[in-house]
Amino acid sequence: MALDGQKTAYKYIGTTPNRPDGLDKVTGRARYGADINVPGMLHGAVVRSPHAHAKIVKIDATKALAMEGVKAVITRADFPEGLEGEDWDLQENCMAGEKALYDGHAVAAVAATTPLLARDAAKLIDVTYEILPHVTDVDEAMKEGAPVIREGAADFSVPEGLHPNVVRYFDSGRGDLDKGFAEADLILERSFTTEAAHQGYIEPHACLGQMGADGRGELWVCTQGHWFMRRMSTAVLGIETTNIRVTPSEIGGGFGGKTTIFIEPLSLALSRKAGGKPVKMVMSRNEVLRATGPTASASMDVKMGMTKDGRITAAHGTFRMQGGAFAGAPVDVTTMLAFANYDIEHVHHIGYDVMTNRPRQAAYRAPGAPMAAFATESVIDEMCRELGLDPIDTRLKNAAKEGTRATFGPKYGPIGFVETLEAAKAHPNYAEPLGPNQGRGVASGYWMNWGGETSASVAISEDGSVTVSVGTPDIGGSRASMALMAAEAFGIPYENVRVNISDTGALGVNEPTHGSRATYASGLATIRSAEECIKKLCKRAADKWGIDAEAVVWEDGRAKPSGPNAGEFPPMTIAEIAGAMGGTGGPISGHYEDSPSGFSGSFGTHVVDVEVDPETGRTTILRYLVVQDAGKAIHPAYVEGQFQGGAAQGIGWALNEEYVYGEDGRLQNPVFLDYRVPVASDLPMIDTVIVEVPNPGHPYGVRGVGETGITPPLPAVANAVRDATGKRICKLPLRPSRVLAAIQGKTV
């Protein structure tokens, strides 16, 4: 769906004005999930299983209910039965049924008049457990004799003979692998593991739910997608979707982890049981790490073949991922995108989605892609070393381009992978000399974008300023991008545009801010809504001049006659037309809704230099370069921000971050001290280059950039450590103890 008239010279797009919500956010005025206090509010607390796997024999809340200030206790018995599919999974995860399935699984909840009383009351709820054997490792969970998480959960795709913990199976590819490997001069096969990581948003989940005896109410919540929250919460509670109106607060980070429900239905259920009083619930960091949605851990085998001049002839990958005690590990996408950067004729992917006694996984920035990239880009790097080939030149040789048949099937339209490789190669960082114990790593990555259900409106106010209403919460500055796109479409100053994030009562269904879709899809909807307004503005001018609407054009914020034949009338500004609109036909607004299909993905190439201390195994990042294709950068500073943020998360995942489960199946590191994310002193400045190969499916060429940035760092850092130490480490994270053991020649 190439859109005609795709502009190339912009007045506002590509500039870097201050974001409209900047003032609120630097003064502490912006209201996030927990920043709400309402009269009569109660506070909720959750009772959580301390066992990885246990039958829930009995829940006795007598002592808690007898406490002064306690207004309600809920368990699974307060939720409807009979749900199926994903709705059942959500309900089971929000509140345990017959079994506690992981350390931290919610078993009961209580509402009381103060947060301390709620916490004290939760401790008084007596739960009797019968402890069961547990399994937390993905490979262990597939073995014969492993504890069964749930019988009969496998779907139609799973072949006979696999353990019941294998719930989905994927098999995709093309060509003839034997033929492909026969053509190779070098074949390399390695096994890799990555550990579970948490999105690590600094703001814990928080909400305020209010629901009356009639099952209707409101929900205030920090979320990436309030329509998802509405649909999921009402499904789990067995009420109609429109019963709850959801208002999104500002959100303190999401990265995919806030696209699903955890405490929200509990808050609503407690509220109803407590006579309709609003119930505020805020998770502690301990609860966030134990009981929200980290990403999957992965065990992978990748085999690739290459000719001695660097042509990839065949690729095979087997990917085993665990997503907790439910189906959903993103191995479906892994098996699609594992080799997607390259033009490979013979390719095969196998994927297993495995259940374990861990929390239910949620999306984390390019879900499934970083793990696969770690494996495939490490193998390519190792082959380049063995064959004495440059890593960027080799990727250029095999790079997917416009017209290449993607490894997942269809042909690519215009894409910018080659451009990112060339820009990385030309960047001064690639030529920096390296000293002792230093090394350089290169890796590339890809993430597809998404359109998704989108509904937006634009309204003109009486003074000609414009309000844009979208349904995608602003996680990273997207209000500025929407305002820039509206300003460009109308030809009016950026300062004259307001952007609202509407609640679920005000627009049609919107998919969340995820999947790198907000700038693309809400942006497209904003532009189309603006165009509808422009048609109406032109009609008002035409009516005033007594000419045909077709004879009026819109330029730079004004309606003008299209030519001398149309008549001699001075242009009318948006303010003039708007000022008179009450008497010329009423309010002027535009609306657009669709599940658009013109989105296209973003490729990236990263170059990282590290120094590894041979005595401690500690890796220091010296230099980091992100090159990525944005299609068209609406607000370049926020595009750079996405590049840098994705790189930082990837560096953390590569070097330090991991979920550590003990012998008892409990999470050992549910605190930021021990779940170690990068801090300011861990990182250098992060250099960025924005490549722009426009996407013909968006009026301004936009590609979503939010996710690709986390994909290359895992292999780039591993390749750099390989370069610095001479040791190929195939397990992440590259914590000092592991790197030191590798340097010392031990098995890692």
Place this chain on the structure above:
Amino acid sequence: MSKRIHVSTKVNGDEVDYLCDSRETLLDCLRDHLSVMGVKEGCGTGDCGACSVTLDGRLVCSCLVLGVEAEGKEVATVEGMAEGETLHPLQRKFIEHAALQCGICTPGILVAAKNLLERNPDPTETELRYWLAGNLCRCTGYDKIIRAVMDAAAEMREAS
């Protein structure tokens, strides 16, 4: 309910008071009793710095200070940084440099950075990074934050 304790303190220059449980932290009291919401809880264990305030001019995590400890002291939060309509240079530079994405860590970082510049008006990049190592940001990778603070420091040195 255990007997609550009356605390008199000063927040951003204003005399205030509250009744608190002895177990409540200064963070809890600021947010729940005084509605000072610019101080955020990110972890409750002093690891993320989102709750950063100064207590008698000393940078602390308010989640590690008890509410009763504020008696007779002066607390400063992000809400006290601007003077009327005039933003502090740090606040202005943060917006200009796009040094915030979700903004949840921003109040804590602004308080911490202001405190550093009062002690050391000309920090090196390394000194700044280590000073801010107690303030986690998950969105930005810190690059634009460091640039914004260095730029604000330069402007403040020029003005003085």
Place this chain on the structure above:
Amino acid sequence: MAELHLWSGLRALADGKEMVEIEGATVGQVLDGLVTAYPGLEPALKRGVSVAVDGQIVPNSRNHPVKPDSEVFLLQKLAGG
């Protein structure tokens, strides 16, 4: 008739074929025709698939036109973070 390509996991449910030809002027008609010809594919389609028509991913758009010489791929349902 449009060429409809199936990923290898689906082929077993379509008599082992990688590519099938299905009559239809829209994505919806082609998918319905696929299920009529190979009822074993219904669970997979119900679970959710993305559809790419001539290189363009077309999510949820049953009304999207399909030309007689179109190349259609069934892909995993996508989600982001």
